[in-house]
Each structure stands twice: as C-alpha cells, then as structure tokens.
Amino acid sequence: MGFLYFDLEASGLGPCVDMPLQAAFVQTDADHRVRRELTLRCRLPVHVVPSPDALLITGITPAMLEHQPLSHLEMMAQIARLLADCKPTMLVGYNNIRFDDEMVRQSFFQTLLPPYAASMTGHGRLDVLTSLRAIVMVEPEAVVIPRDAAGKAVLKLGEVCRANGIALSQDDAHDALADVRATRELFMLLLDRAPTTMATMLGHAKKSGPIALMEPGEPLILGGTSRLTPVLPTIGSPTNPNARVCIDLSLDPVGFIDLAAPDLLVRIRSNRSPIRQVKTNAMPILFAWHQAAHALVDPEPGDVYRDRARAVWAHPTFLRQLALALEVQYADREASPWPEAQLYSGGFVLDADVAACRRFHEIEWKFREHHATWHIRDPRLRSLALRQIFLNAPEALSPEAWRRGQDWMRHRLTTEDEVPWLTIPKALTRCDELAATIEPGSLAALDEIRAWLLQRRDALPQGVEDIPVLAAS
Incomplete structure (x- = not known):
C-alpha cells in the first residue's frame, strides 16, 4: 500500500460552515518515493464569510478568494476522483483526523458526493500529529520537541520540523503543498527514530x-x-x-x-x-x-x-x-436545524439517494432542480442540491427557487441571529478587534480584508428577509 499525504487550507475552523480553499497532495509508493504532486485551489463560495484570522495566517487575499479556476464543487469532485483513483492507500496528514478529514467529509456531504469516501473504501488514515504525541509520551528522547517559555511542548508542524532539521520556513508554513512535503519528511523521520511506537500507530490507522x-x-x-x-x-x-x-x-x-x-x-x-x-x-x-x-x-x-x-x-x-x-447520554441533544450540520444526525444516506446524487452530477444544470425535487428523497440532500444549483448556476433555477435563494444568501451573510457560521457583521467586528492587537506589518492586509467585506455587504440584494428555505430541511 502506498501513501497519499495531504493538507488543506480553509476559510476557518468550522468543518460544517467553513470551506477548504486549497488542497495539496503528494502521492508516494510504499517506500515513500514521490510519484506525483497536485495542488488545487478554489473560489470562495458566495455564501461563506472567511475568518479574518484564517486569511491573515494563510496569506490568502480577497483577490485570491475570487480568482481561481475551480469552484468549490469542482475542487471537491477532483478530490473525490483522486481518492478513488489511488485506493487503497494510507491517507497521511498533520492533525488531519480532527480537522482535514472532517473538512473533506463535510464538504463532500454538502456537494452531494459520498461523504465517507476517505474512510470506507479501503483507505487507512494516519495522523502524524497524533503519532508525534504518542512518541512524546512513550519515547520522549526519540525526537527534538520545541518548548515554550513555560516548558510546554509546542507541536506546531513548522516548529517541530525546524527543531529536527526539516526545512519549513515560517513564510512557507500554511502553504498546503509546503506543509504536505514537510509532513512526509517528518513522518519518515518518526519511522526512523521511533520504529516500535510508529509500528503500533500504523496498526491503528485502520x-x-x-x-x-x-x-x-x-x-x-x-x-x-x-x-x-x-x-x-x-x-x-x-x-x-x-x-x-x-x-x-x-x-x-x-x-x-x-x-x-x-x-x-x-x-x-x-x-x-x-x-x-x-x-x-x-x-x-x-x-x-x-x-x-x-x-x-x-x-x-x-x-x-x-x-x-x-x-x-x-x-x-x-x-x-x-x-x-x-x-441516553446524548438523548437531550437537539439536532441542528441547518442541513450542513446534519450529516451525523440524519442517518446514513440510502442507496437510492446515493444513486440520485450521482445522477445529479451527471445531468445538465437546467435539469437539476427537477431532479432534486422528484428523485432525491433525503430532505438534507434535497436542500443541499438546491443550494448547489443556486451557488453554481442560479440561472437554471425557477423564479421562485431563485428568489428563495436570494433570501437565503442575504440571511446567511447578514443575520443578527445566533447562528453557527460567521456573518459579515461578525467578521467586521473581528477585524476591529484584530486591528488593536496584530503586528503593524499586517495592518495593510487587514484593511484589505475589511474593505472587501464592506464591498460584499453593500453588493447584497435588498428586500424583506424571508425564512431562508434553502438553509432549512
């Protein structure tokens, strides 16, 4: 079995409400020899407000969010094809099980692709950060672990790599392909320095x-x-x-x-x-x-x-x-009213809906609203299908569905209600908070983000805000 190293850069930290913006992959054989590298970038979906913190950390500018060759839907479809083409393989990342894997799964779900394609098709899943934590606890002398002023271990990828002689500069950190290459080198170093512990962790990858x-x-x-x-x-x-x-x-x-x-x-x-x-x-x-x-x-x-x-x-x-x-431990937990947060609460997708979703991707946009309405039975997926049409081909919707889409997007971006996603008003407030604390050298980038958010707000259609049908099951 070979290895597929990967990393995502995303609009924020919420897998249900944020989106991957960049994905990088390095595919190797069983001996970790590189066979190919791939970097994908997509435009930010118009209903998503990115975290100003995430943009400052990754260096992604507003122009980069809007001028990419792929839509989010197209990028996720390419990732799904890549996972299918190289199976079975060992998927390897750094903090991927808690973050990247979940981000991919949720984005697959929201784009009507098989959500468990990375975990139920023969792939193994190995997290180098989790492996490193195991080594720190069991074989602390095997690798050099940087410490903060209080003596606490610092396990950020860049700092661990630099402490162990692996090239990953601060400027390259948070570039997806640079992070993937560094993850591969760190993984091989751990295999060499702590082979017994790593053999156990590899065994737990399935x-x-x-x-x-x-x-x-x-x-x-x-x-x-x-x-x-x-x-x-x-x-x-x-x-x-x-x-x-x-x-x-x-x-x-x-x-x-x-x-x-x-x-x-x-x-x-x-x-x-x-x-x-x-x-x-x-x-x-x-x-x-x-x-x-x-x-x-x-x-x-x-x-x-x-x-x-x-x-x-x-x-x-x-x-x-x-x-x-x-x-009954979770019996009193209320299900989310938002379909993007219902992957785990609504049950597995039935085979008939899997087939209907596959057909959804095959037909022309002008036929997809009818197909979603009459052939996708799962209310979560039917709602998400209408959302994808609105985001990618709004001209293919009926006038009523298009109007509901406009209401949904305006609510999504500007509501003052308590919602799990970031809105434009909340992002502008966060910009004000950051302006008082960040380094002076980052103020120009922050001002650019603020101006872009204001431009997005002012460009929104006006009207009476209805119940956002596209956002409810």
Whole structure:
C-alpha cells in the first residue's frame, strides 16, 4: 500500500460552515518515493464569510478568494476522483483526523458526493500529529520537541520540523503543498527514530488494529493529547458502532461501580468521568500494557490495576447499568436545524439517494432542480442540491427557487441571529478587534480584508428577509 499525504487550507475552523480553499497532495509508493504532486485551489463560495484570522495566517487575499479556476464543487469532485483513483492507500496528514478529514467529509456531504469516501473504501488514515504525541509520551528522547517559555511542548508542524532539521520556513508554513512535503519528511523521520511506537500507530490507522488490541478485555494504556491513562476495554458503545467503552483504572471503581444508570450518567457527565470512549476508526493512541506502562505519571502498583479490572468484570450489574446510561447520554441533544450540520444526525444516506446524487452530477444544470425535487428523497440532500444549483448556476433555477435563494444568501451573510457560521457583521467586528492587537506589518492586509467585506455587504440584494428555505430541511 502506498501513501497519499495531504493538507488543506480553509476559510476557518468550522468543518460544517467553513470551506477548504486549497488542497495539496503528494502521492508516494510504499517506500515513500514521490510519484506525483497536485495542488488545487478554489473560489470562495458566495455564501461563506472567511475568518479574518484564517486569511491573515494563510496569506490568502480577497483577490485570491475570487480568482481561481475551480469552484468549490469542482475542487471537491477532483478530490473525490483522486481518492478513488489511488485506493487503497494510507491517507497521511498533520492533525488531519480532527480537522482535514472532517473538512473533506463535510464538504463532500454538502456537494452531494459520498461523504465517507476517505474512510470506507479501503483507505487507512494516519495522523502524524497524533503519532508525534504518542512518541512524546512513550519515547520522549526519540525526537527534538520545541518548548515554550513555560516548558510546554509546542507541536506546531513548522516548529517541530525546524527543531529536527526539516526545512519549513515560517513564510512557507500554511502553504498546503509546503506543509504536505514537510509532513512526509517528518513522518519518515518518526519511522526512523521511533520504529516500535510508529509500528503500533500504523496498526491503528485502520480500525482493525485497535479492535484487535481491545478484544481480549485486558488492561491497556490510552493516550490523550499529553497524558497516558490505564484503561480497561469493556463493552461496545451503544451509540457509536465504531467506539469501545473503557474504564479509567486510575480511579477506584468502588466510587461508581454500584451506581444505577441515572446516577452513573451524572458521574459520566462530571469533570472526573471514569469512562473513556475509544473511537476505533480515529487512530487512537493505544498501547499494550508492556509498551507504555513505564510512561504513566504517578502510577499505582500493577496489582492495583489488575484488582480494579477484576472488580469491574466480576460485578453482576455494572456493565448493564453502564450501557443503559450511555444509551441516553446524548438523548437531550437537539439536532441542528441547518442541513450542513446534519450529516451525523440524519442517518446514513440510502442507496437510492446515493444513486440520485450521482445522477445529479451527471445531468445538465437546467435539469437539476427537477431532479432534486422528484428523485432525491433525503430532505438534507434535497436542500443541499438546491443550494448547489443556486451557488453554481442560479440561472437554471425557477423564479421562485431563485428568489428563495436570494433570501437565503442575504440571511446567511447578514443575520443578527445566533447562528453557527460567521456573518459579515461578525467578521467586521473581528477585524476591529484584530486591528488593536496584530503586528503593524499586517495592518495593510487587514484593511484589505475589511474593505472587501464592506464591498460584499453593500453588493447584497435588498428586500424583506424571508425564512431562508434553502438553509432549512
């Protein structure tokens, strides 16, 4: 299996409401020899307000947002084709599982492409940042880790690379292709400096690895962002088929093992929950006991952990009460009213809608409104399909649908309601805040961003704001 290294630069940090603007890929063979490189850039969709912070960090200017050869829809379609062409492969990034993978998944969903194309088609997913965290905790001498003034580890890609002799200047950082090349070099350095830990993390890049390690139900070592915890794998999660419920063995189970489900749920929701849910498909930092027990902070004697594990397994009702508590853990969580935030709350897309979405991309724009209305049954996807027509070919919409699209876009960009996305008024307020704190050398770029936001606001159509149909299921 080869490797596909990738990185995104996006309009902000919210995967549901922000968009990738630049994507870079380096495809290699199994020995990490480069076979091809690819950089894609797209125009900013007109309904998205980019974060001024993100623009300043990445160096993306308003002109760059508007003058690119690809639309967001076209760029995502190219990414989907690339993932299909090179499968199976190991997808590798830096903080990709928490950010880039989620950004791609949400953008696929919003453009009516298969949202799980990067995780359900034979690909593995490896996060170099997660691997580095594992090494810092288990083999801290293997690599040079930069520290801040307080002695805390700094794991930003550029600083880690420079500390270990990998070229990635501050000017190149946040350029997607430069970040991808540096990620590849850092990954190879970690393979060389910490081969045992990296072999474990590579094994966890597919969910079969952590599943096999947790299956015997023996104590293991689970890593977070900076600390290791002794845990006992128990039942599968009743709400997530890709998660296993683990008990924190650093806590004495006497304090919670006899609780009924309602009281146990209160404890789970507290700041000192005894429960850890390990996602097998998200490359967890998970070690066999002999690999990482030496790195526990303030460890108990080994017999203490074994006795606690036996107490959990021997208790006649605890695991049943635990399952009952976890079944209702998120029952009171309200679903989002916005279709772009409903990927996980609306269930998997049915095969008939998968086929209808595929056909949506094949037919001419002038036929797509009718197709979406009559052939896409999932209300989330039907709403998103109308949105894509409005964003890419508004002239193909019926007059009524076009009017609703105008109302939706005006609401999207200027509403004063509490919404999960950035609006133009909020972005202008953020510009004012940044003007008081940023370096003088960045003020010209900030002024350019502010002027562009004002221009966008003044160019919006005026009218009575209706309920934005395109934004609701």
